Amino acid sequence: MSHDLLILSRHAPEYLKLISAARLPDLSIVSTTDLTQVSDRAAACDIVFGEPALIAPVLPKLTSARWIQSTWAGVEPLLNPSLRRDYTLTNARGVFGALMSEYVFGYMLAHERLVFAKRDAQAAGLWDPTPPGSLRGKLVGLLGVGTIGAALAKTAKHFGMRVRGYTRGTQSSKDVDEYFHGDAKAAFARDLDYLVCVMPNTPATRTLVDRTLLDALPPRAVFINPGRGSTVDESALADALGSGRIAGAVLDVFQAEPLPRTHVFWTLPNVIITSHTAALSAPPDIAPLFIENYRRLLGGGPLMHRVDFDAGY
Amino acid sequence: MSHDLLILSRHAPEYLKLISAARLPDLSIVSTTDLTQVSDRAAACDIVFGEPALIAPVLPKLTSARWIQSTWAGVEPLLNPSLRRDYTLTNARGVFGALMSEYVFGYMLAHERLVFAKRDAQAAGLWDPTPPGSLRGKLVGLLGVGTIGAALAKTAKHFGMRVRGYTRGTQSSKDVDEYFHGDAKAAFARDLDYLVCVMPNTPATRTLVDRTLLDALPPRAVFINPGRGSTVDESALADALGSGRIAGAVLDVFQAEPLPRTHVFWTLPNVIITSHTAALSAPPDIAPLFIENYRRLLGGGPLMHRVDFDAGY
Numbered sequence: 330m331s332h333d334l335l336i337l338s339r340h341a342p343e344y345l346k347l348i349s350a351a352r353l354p355d356l357s358i359v360s361t362t363d364l365t366q367v368s369d370r371a372a373a374c375d376i377v378f379g380e381p382a383l384i385a386p387v388l389p390k391l392t393s394a395r396w397i398q399s400t401w402a403g404v405e406p407l408l409n410p411s412l413r414r415d416y417t418l419t420n421a422r423g424v425f426g427a428l429m430s431e432y433v434f435g436y437m438l439a440h441e442r443l444v445f446a447k448r449d450a451q452a453a454g455l456w457d458p459t460p461p462g463s464l465r466g467k468l469v470g471l472l473g474v475g476t477i478g479a480a481l482a483k484t485a486k487h488f489g490m491r492v493r494g495y496t497r498g499t500q501s502s503k504d505v506d507e508y509f510h511g512d513a514k515a516a517f518a519r520d521l522d523y524l525v526c527v528m529p530n531t532p533a534t535r536t537l538v539d540r541t542l543l544d545a546l547p548p549r550a551v552f553i554n555p556g557r558g559s560t561v562d563e564s565a566l567a568d569a570l571g572s573g574r575i576a577g578a579v580l581d582v583f584q585a586e587p588l589p590r591t592h593v594f595w596t597l598p599n600v601i602i603t604s605h606t607a608a609l610s611a612p613p614d615i616a617p618l619f620i621e622n623y624r625r626l627l628g629g630g631p632l633m634h635r636v637d638f639d640a641g642y
Numbered sequence: 643m644s645h646d647l648l649i650l651s652r653h654a655p656e657y658l659k660l661i662s663a664a665r666l667p668d669l670s671i672v673s674t675t676d677l678t679q680v681s682d683r684a685a686a687c688d689i690v691f692g693e694p695a696l697i698a699p700v701l702p703k704l705t706s707a708r709w710i711q712s713t714w715a716g717v718e719p720l721l722n723p724s725l726r727r728d729y730t731l732t733n734a735r736g737v738f739g740a741l742m743s744e745y746v747f748g749y750m751l752a753h754e755r756l757v758f759a760k761r762d763a764q765a766a767g768l769w770d771p772t773p774p775g776s777l778r779g780k781l782v783g784l785l786g787v788g789t790i791g792a793a794l795a796k797t798a799k800h801f802g803m804r805v806r807g808y809t810r811g812t813q814s815s816k817d818v819d820e821y822f823h824g825d826a827k828a829a830f831a832r833d834l835d836y837l838v839c840v841m842p843n844t845p846a847t848r849t850l851v852d853r854t855l856l857d858a859l860p861p862r863a864v865f866i867n868p869g870r871g872s873t874v875d876e877s878a879l880a881d882a883l884g885s886g887r888i889a890g891a892v893l894d895v896f897q898a899e900p901l902p903r904t905h906v907f908w909t910l911p912n913v914i915i916t917s918h919t920a921a922l923s924a925p926p927d928i929a930p931l932f933i934e935n936y937r938r939l940l941g942g943g944p945l946m947h948r949v950d951f952d953a954g955y
Binding site: 427428430431432434435436438439441442444445447448450451454456457458459460461463464465484487488489586587588590595601602603604605606609611 | 740741743744745747748749751752754755757758760761763764767769770771772773774776777778797800801802899900901903908914915916917918919922924
């Protein structure tokens with residue numbers, strides 16, 4: 330049986346090159362960065378590979394699609410209840426841990442090493458011998474310990490940190506010293522130096538970072554969110570930051586993106602805004618996931634990283 | 643036999659507390675942050691523990707000293723040829739690797755993640771989706787692979803980097819992919835994304851970072867120096883930075899410190915100055931070195947981290 334693949338991605342030319350180079354058997358490829366007009370050939374494809382935000386608007390016209398491989402970890406646009414779910418949806422997993430580690434520890438180290446204060450001193454021509462801090466011995470709490478959380482825990486251990494994990498129930502990472510679940514949110518937050526949220530966007534995680542959690546943090550705590558904006562009660566977070574009840578926040582994701590110009594986060598001096606760039610899908614990382622899954626499809630084996638539409642991840 | 647210890651350090655009260663808590667046998671302690679007047683009791687001490695810069699000026703009066711333990715890795719002030727060398731000198735080693743890793747990788751990640759550009763965009767109220775870079779696959783060259791270089795190599799591997807090492811001859815770290823020695827300096831520098839210097843200050847390392855080395859770097863290269871200012875030909879470095887022949891530099895140490903107000907480095911936009919704070923000696927890290935060495939002294943065993951006055955480290 331032969332297959333037809335529609336690549337629908339901002340990076341379509343690069344993906345076409347990477348996937349073609351794998352010389353996958355029995356596969357014809359249509360590739361585009363834009364599908365405002367759905368061609369007959371695109372509509373006839375049984376496999377779709379690309380960004381959920383590009384695929385969702387044209388999903389009703391992609392009537393032959395039986396398997397969709399997302400280039401993103403988050404597949405929210407395809408979870409809209411008005412859209413059909415009569416196909417296999419797989420997402421990108423296991424490839425963002427390294428990038429997320431660079432983001433999270435880059436900003437943790439920037440905080441400890443006083444990089445912004447030292448840059449300001451330098452701009453003023455001042456030799457600034459203020460002793461920086463260190464990650465060693467500090468306590469990080471991870472909201473979510475899937476593949477990304479496990480990668481963060483490993484890097485935390487590399488830097489000599491103590492690690493707490495808050496999960497639904499799993500305790501799979503050996504790099505987490507102590508696990509918390511369910512209503513132990515305040516106990517989890519107590520004494521944290523850093524709180525990092527890498528939860529997916531699901532009904533169960535919505536505004537998980539709320540007043541209860543934020544009130545339990547010590548004043549020195551820094552909140553880092555490279556996960557999903559939906560997990561945060563932004564009004565509660567703005568209050569905690571504005572009143573100095575916590576030290577700062579590094580925010581990559583928001584309830585609304587781009588963050589509206591009038592949002593209070595733009596005015597808070599202890600907030601860093603990184604404009605949803607923490608872990609961008611890079612074609613050389615993502616293409617191999619499709620290639621491996623296509624080989625599994627041909628071999629009749631189960632696909633990796635299937636999304637449960639009800640769980641949302 | 644009983645011993646008398648003189649603690650001469652900016653952190654004397656903290657060291658006194660840490661060393662007293664170890665309840666070392668047969669040890670009397672004199673502790674001071676300032677020794678402009680050398681008391682008879684201080685002059686009678688056979689052991690001195692403290693900062694080389696504080697000890698060197700009074701060394702001629704510390705006539706009973708037989709063993710000096712430095713709280714620093716660098717012991718330059720005690721290597722002045724006018725000073726006596728009729729005692730055992732030990733320095734602090736093996737404790738700076740973790741701090742140096744935080745410094746070096748903090749600034750590497752700041753460079754990759756565009757943290758300063760993103761902060762400037764935020765200050766202007768701009769949502770800035772510019773994709774950041776990543777350390778993965780990048781090539782770092784370590785000038786010096788002692789205990790600090792080995793710690794940096796290990797962290798580089800954690801982040802998926804490729805690692806070159808330039809040493810006098812040793813090849814002890816397994817995390818270095820390729821070693822260079824002697825006159826292979828230009829081959830070592832070719833294609834590096836990052837050049838990190840962690841050489842001690844010795845006659846052999848003086849202006850090791852010269853025009854030959856800098857000219858061999860690619861234009862994207864960033865030079866990071868948390869080692870010693872003496873290893874750099876500052877005029878050659880200023881030329882390379884000013885002309886854009888290399889991308890930038892992160893400098894902690896200089897030929898003269900504090901860096902003079904008129905120095906060209908203050909005026910170069912691609913230089914970051916961190917004012918000799920990369921790896922400050924922290925009493926909780928350093929005190930155990932003295933305690934262990936004192937126990938070795940009592941046991942008759944060789945002391946750890948003996949300095950060779952001629953080699954300079």
